[in-house]
Amino acid sequence: MIYPSFTLFxxxxxxxxxxxxxxxxxxxxTNRDEEMGITSEET
Amino acid sequence: MATQIEMKKWELHQKKLNKLTLWGLKMGYIALYDDELIQKLRNIYSGGIPASIILLSNGMTNGHCYDRATLMSQAFLDTDDDVNLIYAGIDSLRLNPKYLKGKEENPLFDNHCIVERITKDGRHLIYDTSSGLIYDKKLYWLIEHPKVRKINNKESIKEFVKREEFFYPEDPEAGKYASTMILPMIEMTFGRPTEMYSQLGIELLQREIEEYKKRTNYDDVVKEVEEDMANMFGRRK
Structure with a gap:
């Protein structure tokens, strides 16, 4: 069983x-945006 | 200030979100994180804390989708499954009156980051770390209407993670000292209505913290830190 007490839910x-x-x-x-190569031009 | 139409759109989105989420949960198109995933996350660290703890805490995750989605994607890098990081504008941010004011200044104001996993048997799953759920891709698209801006594939994620590890290597041994400050903060949130994974009956976050504490001899680490602090401030008993 994946969730031991999931029955309560x-x-x-x-x-x-x-x-x-x-x-x-x-x-x-925004820095992470740049690191991951995302720019607003791509929108 | 949002206009009446904008408010109405947001209300409708929320109604749709609730209905489709309820339906998805009933039909098995939406699921919580499973044990197999959580166990994998135990060996992936960020800032000294296992991802199995971070990703089960709404407070540590919601609002940090870029970092957390990257963290989640690491669980699938060593599998045969295909994995992508998808950067997309979504309705939950695009229509939220709270974020509308950022629209003029930042065209990426509605940007979100999610993990797409394509299993060997052809299932397309979306892991949204902000809501803490796993969705069937079609249902997620129906709920959020993502406007995809960029996709980072498995290779580029691997490269990024490798680079991160080179510049900011994770050291679980040193990181366990940080846990003495961070875990009590997470423990304070147990059972809050915002924290799905620590609710009575689920308590997966509690289980993961206990597991981590046992694994790292947490009590001894706390003692060590307290002794160091006492020495540093000259309060030795």
Whole structure:
């Protein structure tokens, strides 16, 4: 069994409650953009 | 300030997101990280902390998608599966009124980074480290409408990781001292509504921290650090 106590989470609605909105990843990471070869020209 | 139309679009996106996520979970198109993956992540380190801890913590992951997706992709580099790092604008950021103000200044304001894994049996999976879930690619595309800007393939990820290791080598032995500061901060978040993997009934984050502590003789490390601190500040008992 993959999740030992996953049965407690059978109610998926309950699980959805804990899934967090994705936070913006741009601010403060522009250097990594450049390192990974991403430029705004490619948009 | 977002306009009414922008607010409405965001509301609709959230409704769609909730419905499709619920459906995906029920139908098995969305899953949590499995044990096989978590065990692999135990041997991948970032800043002295195993990826198995970092990637199960929303606080350590959400908002740092570029770094965390790269970390996640490392779990598949030694397998026969194909793996890509996909950089794409997504609806969850593009429509979020919180980020709209950055639109004018930065054309990449909606950019996100996800891991695509193509298994040998032909399944296309998306690992989104910010939400902490594994998606079927088609469903992820339906939810987020990614506008792909760049794809880094397995070879370029390998190259990048190799370069990182050369300039910033990971040393788990030295890193365990950092854990005495970082783990208590993560432990403070246990059970918070934002932390899916430490909720009662799942507790995978707790399990991983316990496993790491046993593996590194954490209590002895804490003692050592405390003694050093006492010596440094002249408070030896």
């Amino acid at each position: 059978d109610k998926y609605k309950q699980m959805c409650y804990y899934i967090q909105p994705i936070k913006g990843c741009v601010y403060g990471y």
